[in-house]
Amino acid sequence: MESRCEGCTRPQIGANFRTCRAGGGTGMHTRTDQVRGNGIRQFFRNSRSFVLGAGIGSGMTARAAERAGADFVLALNAGRFRAMGGSSPASILPIRNCNEFVAGFGRTEILTSTKLPVFVGVCTFDPRLDIDRWLERIISWGFSGVTNFPSVIHIDDYRRSLLEKCGLGYEREIELLVKAAKRGLMTIAYTRTRSEAKRMVEAGTEAICINFNLNRSIEDGSDPSMSLAELAARTSAVARVAQSFNKNVVCLLGGGPVTKPDELLGICRETGVQGFIGGSSLDRVPLEMSVLEVTSGFKTIHLLREKVDLLERQLQLSGFRHGVIAQSSVMKRTLESARRLGASSHPVLVWGEAGSGKRRIASLVHAFSDRKHVKAALFHCRPGPAIATVGALFGAEREENTKRQLSLLETSSNTAVLLLHVDQLSRDGQERLADYLETGTFTLLNGLTVLRSTARIIATATVARGAGLQSVICPRLLALFAGLDIEMPALPDRLEDLPQLIQHFTAEAKGDSNAQMLGMENSAFLALAGHHWPGNLRELRQIVNQLVTLPDTHITSEVLRPLLNTSPPTKPTAPFSEREWIIDGLKRNRLHRGKTARSLGLSRKTLYNKIKKLRILE
Numbered sequence: 001m002e003s004r005c006e007g008c009t010r011p012q013i014g015a016n017f018r019t020c021r022a023g024g025g026t027g028m029h030t031r032t033d034q035v036r037g038n039g040i041r042q043f044f045r046n047s048r049s050f051v052l053g054a055g056i057g058s059g060m061t062a063r064a065a066e067r068a069g070a071d072f073v074l075a076l077n078a079g080r081f082r083a084m085g086g087s088s089p090a091s092i093l094p095i096r097n098c099n100e101f102v103a104g105f106g107r108t109e110i111l112t113s114t115k116l117p118v119f120v121g122v123c124t125f126d127p128r129l130d131i132d133r134w135l136e137r138i139i140s141w142g143f144s145g146v147t148n149f150p151s152v153i154h155i156d157d158y159r160r161s162l163l164e165k166c167g168l169g170y171e172r173e174i175e176l177l178v179k180a181a182k183r184g185l186m187t188i189a190y191t192r193t194r195s196e197a198k199r200m201v202e203a204g205t206e207a208i209c210i211n212f213n214l215n216r217s218i219e220d221g222s223d224p225s226m227s228l229a230e231l232a233a234r235t236s237a238v239a240r241v242a243q244s245f246n247k248n249v250v251c252l253l254g255g256g257p258v259t260k261p262d263e264l265l266g267i268c269r270e271t272g273v274q275g276f277i278g279g280s281s282l283d284r285v286p287l288e289m290s291v292l293e294v295t296s297g298f299k300t301i302h303l304l305r306e307k308v309d310l311l312e313r314q315l316q317l318s319g320f321r322h323g324v325i326a327q328s329s330v331m332k333r334t335l336e337s338a339r340r341l342g343a344s345s346h347p348v349l350v351w352g353e354a355g356s357g358k359r360r361i362a363s364l365v366h367a368f369s370d371r372k373h374v375k376a377a378l379f380h381c382r383p384g385p386a387i388a389t390v391g392a393l394f395g396a397e398r399e400e401n402t403k404r405q406l407s408l409l410e411t412s413s414n415t416a417v418l419l420l421h422v423d424q425l426s427r428d429g430q431e432r433l434a435d436y437l438e439t440g441t442f443t444l445l446n447g448l449t450v451l452r453s454t455a456r457i458i459a460t461a462t463v464a465r466g467a468g469l470q471s472v473i474c475p476r477l478l479a480l481f482a483g484l485d486i487e488m489p490a491l492p493d494r495l496e497d498l499p500q501l502i503q504h505f506t507a508e509a510k511g512d513s514n515a516q517m518l519g520m521e522n523s524a525f526l527a528l529a530g531h532h533w534p535g536n537l538r539e540l541r542q543i544v545n546q547l548v549t550l551p552d553t554h555i556t557s558e559v560l561r562p563l564l565n566t567s568p569p570t571k572p573t574a575p576f577s578e579r580e581w582i583i584d585g586l587k588r589n590r591l592h593r594g595k596t597a598r599s600l601g602l603s604r605k606t607l608y609n610k611i612k613k614l615r616i617l618e
Contacts, residue, residue, distance in 0.1 A: 050268075050274065050275055050276075051071050051072075051250065051252065051274060051275030051276075052069065052070050052071050052275060052276055052277075052278070053070065053071060053072050053073065053074055053119075053188075053252065053275065053276070053277040053278070054070045054072075054073045054074065054277070054278055054282050055073075055074040055076045055078065055079050055121075055149075055254075055255075055277055055278065055279040055282070056073055056074065056075070056076070056079040056083075056110070056279075056282070057075070057076060057077070057078070057079030057080030057081065057082060057083045057084075057105060058079070058080070058083045058105070058109055058110075059105075059109030059110055059112065059113030059114075060113070061079070061083070061282075062109070062110045062113045062114040062116070062118075063113050063114060065114070065116070065282065066114045066115065066116050070116060071116070071117075071275075072116050072117040072118070072119060072144070072145075073110060073114060073116050073117075073118050073119070074118075074119040074120075074121060074147055074149070074188075074277065075102055075105065075106035075110045075118060075119070075120050075121060075143075076091070076102065076121040076147075076149050076150075076279070077090075077091045077098050077101055077102050077121060077123075077149075077150065078090070078091035078121075078149070078150070078279060079279060080101070080102070080105055082279070082280060088255075088279060088280060089154075091149070091150040091154070092150045092154050092155055097126075097128075098123040098126060098150065099122060099123055099126060099129060099134065102120060102121055102122075103120065103137070103138075103141065106118065106120050106141075106143065107141050107142075111141070111142055111143070117144035117145060117186065118142075118143050118144055118145075119143065119144060119145040119146060119147050119186065119188060120138055120143045120145075120146055120147070121147050121148075121149035121150065122134065122138075122146055122147070122148065122149070122176055123149075123150050124148060124168065124172040124173045124175075124176050125150075125152055125163050125168040125169070125172070126168075127166070127168060131172075131175060131176050131179055132179065135176075135179055135180055135183055135185070136183075138180075138185070139183060139184075139185065143185070144185070144186055145180070145185050145186030145187060145188065146176065146177065146180040146185050146186075146187055146188075147177075147187070147188040147189070147190060147209070148173035148176060148177060148189060148190050149190055151170075151173060151190045152164070152168075152169050152170050152173070153170070153190060153191065153192040153193075153196060153211070154211075170196060170199070173189075173190075174189075174199060174200060174203045177189055177200070177203065177205055178203050178204060181204055181205070181206075186206065187205050187206055187207070188205075188206075188207045188208070188209050188252070188277075189205040189207070189208045189209065190208075190209050190211050190254065191208045191209065191210055191211070191238065191242075192210070192211060192212055192238075193238065194237060194238050194241040197210070197238045197239075197241050197242040198241055198242070198245060200242075201242050201245045201246045201249050202245060205249070206249065206250065207249065207250040207251075207252055207275075208238075208242055208249060208250075208251055208252065209252045209253070209254040209277050210234075210235050210238045210239065210251060210252065210253055210254060210273070211253075211254030211255055211256065211277075212226055212231065212234060212235075212256050226256065226257055227257070228257060228258070228263055228266065228267065231256050231257060231258070231267060232266070232267050232270040232271055235251075235253055235267065235271045235273060236270060236271040236272070238251075239251040239271055239272060239273060250274050250275065251271075251272075251273045251274060251275075252273060252274065252275040252276060252277050253267060253268075253271070253273045253275070253276050253277070254276075254277045254279075255277070255278065255279045255280065258276070258278075259280070264276055324357065324360055324361070324364060325497050325500045325501050325504055326497065327496050327497050327500055327599070328489075328494040328495075328496035328497045328588075329496075329588075330489045330493055330494050331489065331494050331497060334361065334486060334487075334488065334489065335361075335364070337486045338361055338364045338365050338368060338486060339368050341365055341368075341484060341486065342364070342365040342366065342367065342368025342369045343368060343369065343370075345369075345456060346484050347437050347456065347457040347458070347459070347480065347481065347484060348362070348365050348457075348458045348459070348481075348484050348485070348486065349422070349459050349460070349461060349469075349481040349484060349485040349486070350362045350365070350458070350459070350460045350461075350485070350486045350488060351460065351461040351462070351463050351469055351485060351486070351487060351488065352462070352463060352487055352488025352489070352490070353462070353463065353464065353465055353488070353490050353536055354462050354535065354536065354538070355535045355536035355537050355538030355539060356488040356489070356490055356491070356536040356537060357488055357536070357537050358420075358460040358461075358462070358488050359418070359420060359460060361486060361488060362418050362420075362458045362459075362460050363376070363418065365458050365486075366415075366416045366418070366456075366458055369416065369456070371414070371415050371416055371456065374414055374415040375415065376412075376415055376416040376417065376418050376458070377408055377411070377412040377415060377416070377417045377418065377455075378417075378418050378420065379392070379393060379408055379417055379418065379419050379420065380420050380421065381393075381419055381420060381421045381422050381423075381424045381425040381429070382421070382424060383424055383426075386426065386428070386429075386445060387405075387445065389425065389426065389429060390425075390426060390428060390429045390432065390445050391405050391445045392405070392407075392408060393407060393408050393409065393419075393429065393432075393433075394407045394409065394429075394432055394436075394442050394443070394444065394445055395407030395409075395410060395442075395444045395445065395451070396444055396445040396446055396447070397444045397445065397446045397447025397448075397449060399446070404444070405444075405445075407442070407444070407451070407453075408455075409436065409442060409451075409453040409455045410451060410453060412453075412455040413453045413454050413455050414454070414455075415455065415456070416455065416456040416457070416458050417455050417456070417457055417458070418458050418459075418460070419433075419457060419458070419459040419460070420459075420460050421460060421461065421462055422459040422460065422461050422473065422477075423461040423462055423463070423472035423473055427474060430473065430474045430476075430477045431474065431476065431477070433457070433477055434474070434476045434477040434480055436453070436457075437457060437477075437480045438480065440452055440453065440454070441453075459481075461473060465490060465534075469485075490533065490536055491533040491536040491537060491539075491540060492531075492532065492533050495529050496585075496588055496589075496599045498525070498528060498529065498599075499517075499525075499598065499599065499600070501537070501540060502517065502518060502520075502528075502540070502544055503517045505540065505541045505544035505545070506518055506544055506547075506548055508541075509544060509545045509548045510548055518544070518547055518548070518555055519554045519555060520555040520556075521554070521555065521556045521557070522578065522602065522606075522610075523556055523557035524555045524556055524557050524559070524560050525581075525600065525602075526557065526578060526581055527557040527560045527561065527564065528560065528564075529581060531564050543560075543563050543564070546563055547559075547563070578610070578614065579614045579616060581600070582596075582600065582607070582610055582611065582614065582616060583616060585599055585600045586616070593607060593608065593611075
C-alpha cells in the first residue's frame with residue numbers, strides 16, 4: 001500500500017521504513033534508502049563474503065529465500081513463469097508486457113514479503129519502454145536495484161542482430177544500468193561473453209552476473225547443454241576480463257547447469273566468483289523435489305491404506321470379523337459372493353440346509369452394503385393367519401373396528417429387510433413379494449392402496465439336502481433371485497473349517513475369546529468328520545456346548561458317540577478310515593503339511609508320524 005510523507009513527494013511501500021527528513025518532511029521512508037546508500041555494497045566490497053541472490057517470482061519464495069540466508073532477491077519474469085508452471089525460456093517471448101508484469105508481482109508480493117534488497121528485472125528490448133520514466137517509477141516503488149533481465153544475450157544470434165540494428169540491443173541495456181546507477185540504484189549486469197563483460201564494467205557496473213544458459217530439467221533427466229567443466233572454464237575467462245578493467249567488480253555466477261551446492265562449490269574454487277544468483281536451482285528444482293517427496297509420501301500412505309484395506313478385506317473374507325469361520329475354499333467363495341452382492345442394491349436370496357448359517361450370511365450381505373449404518377429390519381416368515389404374516393410385511397387396509405396396519409416395508413424404506421424362511425411365506429405372500437421386487441410398489445392387504453418403498457430385500461430359504469429351490473419357492477419369485485442367490489454349503493462339505501468352528505464355539509460357550517481348544521484325540525476328529533451332520537452348525541454348537549461342561553476335557557470317540565447319537569461301527573468304512581482321512585486332508589491343502597495338520601486338528605509332528613506309519617507318501 002502506498003503512502004506519502006508530509007513534505008515529501010516520494011511514495012512509500014511496505015512496513016520496513018525509517019524517518020524521512022527530506023524537504024522538511026516528518027513522514028517515513030523504506031529502508032531502500034539505506035540499502036541504496038550502503039546496504040548491498042557491503043556484500044560486494046567484502047571479498048571474503050559469498051553473495052547469494054535469488055531470482056524469483058513470488059512472495060512465498062522471497063520469504064523462504066530470506067529465511068534461508070539469501071543476501072538479495074531479484075524480481076524476474078522468468079521466476080514468475082516458473083511459479084506458474086512454465087519455464088525460464090518463456091522470459092524472452094513477447095507474451096505480455098514484461099515490465100508491467102514484473103512490477104506488478106514485485107510490488108504486491110515480493111517487496112511486501114521480504115526485508116532483503118530487491119532488484120527488478122527490466123526488459124530493454126521492449127520498444128515502448130521509456131527508461132528514464134521507468135527508473136523513476138522503480139525508485140518510487142521502493143526497489144533497491146535494477147538488472148537487465150530478460151537480456152538479448154539469451155536470444156539467438158540472428159534475432160539479436162535484428163534488435164541491435166533497431167537500437168534495442170545490448171547497448172540499450174548498458175544505458176539502463178548507467179542511468180540507474182546515476183539515480184542511486186544498485187546494478188547487476190547479465191553478461192555472457194568477455195566483450196559484454198568488458199563493456200558493462202567500463203560503463204561502471206558494480207557487479208556482473210555471468211550467465212550462459214538455462215538449467216537442465218530434472219523431469220527428463222537430460223544432460224545440460226554445457227558441462228560443469230566447460231562452465232568453469234568459460235566463467236573464469238569472463239571473470240578475468242572483467243577484473244582486468246576493474247579489480248573491484250564483483251563477478252557472480254548465474255544459473256546454468258548448476259543445480260546443487262556441491263556443483264557450485266567446485267565452480268567457485270576454479271573460477272574465483274564471489275557469489276551466485278540462482279533461479280531454477282533455488283525455486284523450481286527444490287520445489288519439484290519437495291513436491292515429489294511429499295507427494296510420494298502421501299502416495300505411500302495411500303498405498304499403505306490400500307494394503308490395510310486389503311488386509312481388512314481378507315479378514316472379512318476369513319469371516320472372523322463377522323463371526324463367520326471361512327478357511328475352506330467353498331466358504332471363501334460364499335463370503336466373496338456376499339461381499340459382491342452386498343455392494344449392489346439388488347435383492348439377495350441365501351439358501352441352504354437348516355442350521356447352515358444362512359441368517360449370519362444374510363446379515364453379512366447387509367454389512368457389506370451402503371446401508372450398513374442403519375440396522376436391518378428382521379421378519380420371520382412363519383405360517384399363520386394372513387393378517388399376522390402378509391399383513392405385517394405389506395400392511396393391511398383399515399377395517400370398521402381397526403386402524404390401518406403399517407407395513408414393515410414402509411418403516412424400513414432406508415434400510416434392508418431380512419426375510420427369514422421366505423419359503424414358509426404363503427403363496428399369496430410370495431406373489432406379493434415378487435410384485436414388490438419387480439415394481440418397487442405393493443398393495444395393502446384387503447385394500448387397493450398402492451404404496452412405494454425402497455427397502456432392500458435379503459431373504460433366506462431352507463432347502464433339504466439334495467432338494468432344490470423349486471420345491472419351496474414359487475417360480476415367479478425364484479426367477480427374480482436368479483444370479484442373486486448364495487448357496488450355503490452343508491457342514492460335511494466344509495470339513496476344513498471343523499477345527500476352527502470347534503474353537504469358535506468353545507470360546508463362545510466359555511465366554512472367553514482366548515479359551516483353549518478342546519483336547520481331542522484323532523478318533524474324536526474322525527468321528528466328527530464321519531458324522532452326517534443333519535443339523536449342520538447348529539448341531540455342532542450344541543455338541544460343543546455339551547463338551548465344555550464335561551469334567552474330562554480329553555475328548556475321545558467314545559465320549560462323542562452318545563452325543564452324535566450313533567452306534568460304534570463294526571469296522572471302519574473306507575471313506576472315513578484314518579489313512580483316507582489324512583490323504584483327503586493333504587489333497588485339500590495341496591500337500592502342505594502344516595496347513596493339513598491345522599485343518600485336521602493335529603500337531604505337525606503327529607501328522608508326520610502318521611504319514612510315516614501309514615506309509616501314505618510311499
